[in-house]
Amino acid sequence: MVEVTPRIRTENLSAVYGKFTAVRNVSLGFTSNQVHALIGPSGCGKSTFLRTLNRMHELSEGGWISGKVLLDGEDIYAPQVSAMKLRRRVGMVFQRPTPFPTMSIFDNVAAGLRVNGHRSAGNIREIVERSLRQSALWDEVKDRLRDSAMALSGGQQQRLCIARTIAPAPEVVLLDEPTASLDPQGTQRVEELLFELKKDFTIVIVTHNMQQAARVSDSTSFFYLGRMVETGPTRQMFTTPQQEQTEAYITGRFG
Amino acid sequence: MNFDRRKLRRIRSNFMVGLMIGCVVLAILPLLLILGSLIVRGAGSLSVAFFTRPPVPAGETGGGVVHAIVGTLMIVGAASLIGIPLGIGAGIFCAEYPHHRVSWISRFVADVMNGTPSIVVGVFAWTWIVARQKHFSGLAGSAALAMLMVPMVMRTTEEMIKLVPNSLREAALALGYPRWRTSLSVIVRTSLPGIVTGSLLAVARVAGETAPLLFTALGSQYLSFNVNQPMAALPLAVFTYATGPYEEWHRNAWATALVLIMVVLVLSVVARLATRRRFELNG
Amino acid sequence: MTAPESPAAVEAPDLAPARSSAHGAEPSRPVPVADRPSPGDHVFKWALTGAALAIPTLLLFLLYELSTGSRLAIDKFGLRFLVDSVWDPVADKFGAYPLIFGTLLSSFLALLIAVPLSLGVAIYLTEFAPRALRQPVAFVIELLAAIPSVVYGLWGVFVLMPVLKKVVFPLLRGALGFLPFFSGPIYGPSMLAASIILAIMVMPFIMAVSREVLLAVPGNQREASLALGATRWEAVWTTILPYARSGIMGAVVLGLGRALGETMAVTMLIGNRHEIAASLFAPGYTMAAVIANEFSEAATDMHFSALTYVALALFVVTVLVNAGARLLIWRVARGSGVGSKAL
Numbered sequence: 001m002v003e004v005t006p007r008i009r010t011e012n013l014s015a016v017y018g019k020f021t022a023v024r025n026v027s028l029g030f031t032s033n034q035v036h037a038l039i040g041p042s043g044c045g046k047s048t049f050l051r052t053l054n055r056m057h058e059l060s061e062g063g064w065i066s067g068k069v070l071l072d073g074e075d076i077y078a079p080q081v082s083a084m085k086l087r088r089r090v091g092m093v094f095q096r097p098t099p100f101p102t103m104s105i106f107d108n109v110a111a112g113l114r115v116n117g118h119r120s121a122g123n124i125r126e127i128v129e130r131s132l133r134q135s136a137l138w139d140e141v142k143d144r145l146r147d148s149a150m151a152l153s154g155g156q157q158q159r160l161c162i163a164r165t166i167a168p169a170p171e172v173v174l175l176d177e178p179t180a181s182l183d184p185q186g187t188q189r190v191e192e193l194l195f196e197l198k199k200d201f202t203i204v205i206v207t208h209n210m211q212q213a214a215r216v217s218d219s220t221s222f223f224y225l226g227r228m229v230e231t232g233p234t235r236q237m238f239t240t241p242q243q244e245q246t247e248a249y250i251t252g253r254f255g
Numbered sequence: 256m257n258f259d260r261r262k263l264r265r266i267r268s269n270f271m272v273g274l275m276i277g278c279v280v281l282a283i284l285p286l287l288l289i290l291g292s293l294i295v296r297g298a299g300s301l302s303v304a305f306f307t308r309p310p311v312p313a314g315e316t317g318g319g320v321v322h323a324i325v326g327t328l329m330i331v332g333a334a335s336l337i338g339i340p341l342g343i344g345a346g347i348f349c350a351e352y353p354h355h356r357v358s359w360i361s362r363f364v365a366d367v368m369n370g371t372p373s374i375v376v377g378v379f380a381w382t383w384i385v386a387r388q389k390h391f392s393g394l395a396g397s398a399a400l401a402m403l404m405v406p407m408v409m410r411t412t413e414e415m416i417k418l419v420p421n422s423l424r425e426a427a428l429a430l431g432y433p434r435w436r437t438s439l440s441v442i443v444r445t446s447l448p449g450i451v452t453g454s455l456l457a458v459a460r461v462a463g464e465t466a467p468l469l470f471t472a473l474g475s476q477y478l479s480f481n482v483n484q485p486m487a488a489l490p491l492a493v494f495t496y497a498t499g500p501y502e503e504w505h506r507n508a509w510a511t512a513l514v515l516i517m518v519v520l521v522l523s524v525v526a527r528l529a530t531r532r533r534f535e536l537n538g
Numbered sequence: 539m540t541a542p543e544s545p546a547a548v549e550a551p552d553l554a555p556a557r558s559s560a561h562g563a564e565p566s567r568p569v570p571v572a573d574r575p576s577p578g579d580h581v582f583k584w585a586l587t588g589a590a591l592a593i594p595t596l597l598l599f600l601l602y603e604l605s606t607g608s609r610l611a612i613d614k615f616g617l618r619f620l621v622d623s624v625w626d627p628v629a630d631k632f633g634a635y636p637l638i639f640g641t642l643l644s645s646f647l648a649l650l651i652a653v654p655l656s657l658g659v660a661i662y663l664t665e666f667a668p669r670a671l672r673q674p675v676a677f678v679i680e681l682l683a684a685i686p687s688v689v690y691g692l693w694g695v696f697v698l699m700p701v702l703k704k705v706v707f708p709l710l711r712g713a714l715g716f717l718p719f720f721s722g723p724i725y726g727p728s729m730l731a732a733s734i735i736l737a738i739m740v741m742p743f744i745m746a747v748s749r750e751v752l753l754a755v756p757g758n759q760r761e762a763s764l765a766l767g768a769t770r771w772e773a774v775w776t777t778i779l780p781y782a783r784s785g786i787m788g789a790v791v792l793g794l795g796r797a798l799g800e801t802m803a804v805t806m807l808i809g810n811r812h813e814i815a816a817s818l819f820a821p822g823y824t825m826a827a828v829i830a831n832e833f834s835e836a837a838t839d840m841h842f843s844a845l846t847y848v849a850l851a852l853f854v855v856t857v858l859v860n861a862g863a864r865l866l867i868w869r870v871a872r873g874s875g876v877g878s879k880a881l
Contacts, residue, residue, distance in 0.1 A: 278662065279658070281655055282745070289685065343589075345586070345589040347589075367857055367860070370799075370857065370859075372852060372856055374799065374849070375853045376600070378849040379600045382604070382606075402600075405596070406593060433579055435576070465688040490802075497691065515689065519686060
């Protein structure tokens with residue numbers, strides 16, 4: 001087993017919504033250039049956990065945390081850290097595709113760049129094309145970059161959101177059930193993407209679909225009732241899980 | 256026996272439906288009659304001269320209402336310049352910080368203002384501006400109209416912004432958008448068609464208001480571009496002509512009213528069409 | 539079952555011993571996270587707060603101006619103002635009772651006519667009308683609401699009133715002349731004429747709000763009723779209407795609030811006389827109409843003050859009535875914004 005420093009990791013992280021504790025005392029790390037899957041039944045806290053990694057959790061009513069989240073060794077919740085700037089280093093793709101409806105395809109992808117201060121038009125064009133290629137969308141939209149983003153299909157819109165997220169070159173990309181609202185074709189496209197994307201990014205994906213986790217991820221963590229029950233290389237998790245609960249979930253006995 | 260009762264119930268049901276259809280007819284009737292009268296009695300007087308000439312002395316023929324058209328444009332224009340930005344700003348605030356104390360207060364007050372008779376607002380503008388300046392002015396009229404517009408625009412803006420799904424806001428924030436830019440470039444931009452509609456409808460509403468102008472702008476028989484003096488306006492002209500003693504004036508009243516209605520209705524219809532189309536685009 | 543602390547594939551580098559990541563480490567209590575707002579956020583928030591505060595400020599200012607403006611009259615007449623009937627600007631004597639009476643009577647009559655009609659239309663539109671008709675008719679109602687008051691007045695004076703004077707009123711007097719309401723000379727401008735035009739003007743609002751209230755009623759009740767064999771009318775009468783009752787009351791009261799403040803059409807049709815008469819064919823006056831009529835020609839400070847006093851009274855009454863309406867509507871629609879469009 002190679003010892004690698006995780007790109008982003010948590011230490012005794014707990015997350016609450018007011019009085020309700022959604023995530024309990026989780027310490028988990030994610031290495032670069034790998035796809036890490038978080039699985040577990042509904043309500044187990046995996047999405048909440050994900051949202052603490054880019055400080056989206058605090059946007060919810062009563063969204064508090066305790067513990068630490070360290071990106072390259074720095075505590076992202078330190079008082080002098082700007083959450084906004086952090087989110088430019090940790091990007092997120094959501095369950096339902098959310099392209100900006102008033103912007104064109106091009107402008108959608110460029111949105112993260114413009115907000116980051118990129119001004120040179122040539123530079124932006126380059127990055128947009130590269131991101132769209134990386135998201136396997138370029139060929140389908142290269143002739144209509146100025147069209148409204150809403151003209152795309154659901155699967156295309158989600159790949160657009162992925163392009164938008166990776167354009168500003170974040171260090172970590174979080175995906176919260178990204179294929180949940182897509183048809184099987186769209187799902188397959190996105191999954192294929194992940195293999196390519198992990199060459200450049202650290203990827204953490206929440207999925208309720210175990211087969212998907214088995215297909216795309218290098219390591220898998222199983223969450224249950226707010227705790228991280230077990231984590232390990234995907235193959236090992238699915239063939240020889242150590243914990244009883246993990247095995248019960250994987251074999252479909254609940255959830 | 257059961258059969259009869261069921262039949263009776265069915266008859267009663269049909270009777271009630273028939274009654275209701277009668278209500279619909281009765282309700283639509285005034286609209287048709289009013290529009291009909293306006294066209295029949297007013298269209299005849301419409302001419303290029305009517306739109307471009309100021310009024311002539313009482314008793315003479317010819318002349319037009321350009322003074323009132325200009326007056327309405329200036330008074331309503333000035334009111335919109337103040338009222339729309341204030342209203343939109345307040346609406347954005349209430350939508351973005353919905354639980355803030357200021358939002359609760361603003362919303363409550365806006366609802367109170369929306370229900371206030373426009374003549375009371377006119378009295379307020381009179382005591383605020385006219386009494387102090389010791390003269391009537393188009394500006395005072397604009398102030399009264401602006402005060403009517405702000406709560407209207409505020410409420411429609413807030414409602415339009417609330418329609419934008421929260422997921423859009425999250426997507427922008429997750430990209431690293433600062434809060435203010437999320438609000439403006441994403442949320443407000445998405446709801447812009449609806450906001451524009453609300454503003455246009457407010458403009459249409461105040462363009463037809465007479466009461467608040469009665470003793471602020473006062474009205475005038477002369478073409479003037481000076482907002483610091485009494486100024487004519489279309490609704491005021493209709494009122495003056497309608498309540499005047501001359502036949503000619505009565506004819507003018509109908510024509511002016513037709514012009515006023517056209518302005519108001521066109522504004523209203525255009526405003527709504529704008530939103531309808533956009534909603535289809537947004538899917 | 540406790541979770542193993544160190545993930546199998548990853549080894550966390552050693553940390554400072556003060557923070558033990560071994561089993562049993564007590565998580566500290568969660569605390570609110572405060573993000574640093576960017577400078578743009580500050581400007582943004584303060585600019586908008588200013589805009590939002592403009593409205594309450596204006597309202598306070600309005601109350602202040604109305605109060606100080608009516609101070610003269612309040613000092614001289616006090617609350618007797620509301621029950622005295624003499625209105626004599628020359629003698630500086632003012633009593634607003636006929637105005638208040640006229641306002642209430644005209645509004646009441648207007649509602650008497652408008653409410654059944656409006657409800658009929660609203661119920662028809664939401665429950666019975668074929669799909670294709672709903673949008674166009676709703677659109678027509680919006681158009682009705684957009685017609686300016688002065689245009690209603692114009693039409694009322696030159697089209698409606700002659701018909702009333704020559705045909706309708708004589709008929710009424712002939713048929714119901716034994717009642718004091720329908721006796722007496724017919725001039726044209728009258729309480730009844732004003733009430734009728736008021737009814738026409740108020741109808742679109744009651745219709746629109748009632749419609750929204752009815753649409754807010756959950757559909758399962760009606761369906762359950764129909765499934766039990768009720769006719770369509772019975773389903774509506776027994777399930778929808780009772781549920782929506784307070785909301786519809788609210789719509790009616792909103793209409794009342796509107797009627798109380800209507801100015802132009804009323805002043806053009808009511809005759810503008812400070813009198814209370816039993817006959818509905820007699821002229822009358824309302825609070826809004828007197829302000830419209832006399833304000834620009836008032837000469838004495840006391841006259842202005844009396845009119846401002848009337849404006850203040852009108853303001854207070856409409857605020858109370860509208861607040862009551864909103865409470866009633868809220869009970870059905872739970873503050874979903876129903877009714878705010880109609881305002």
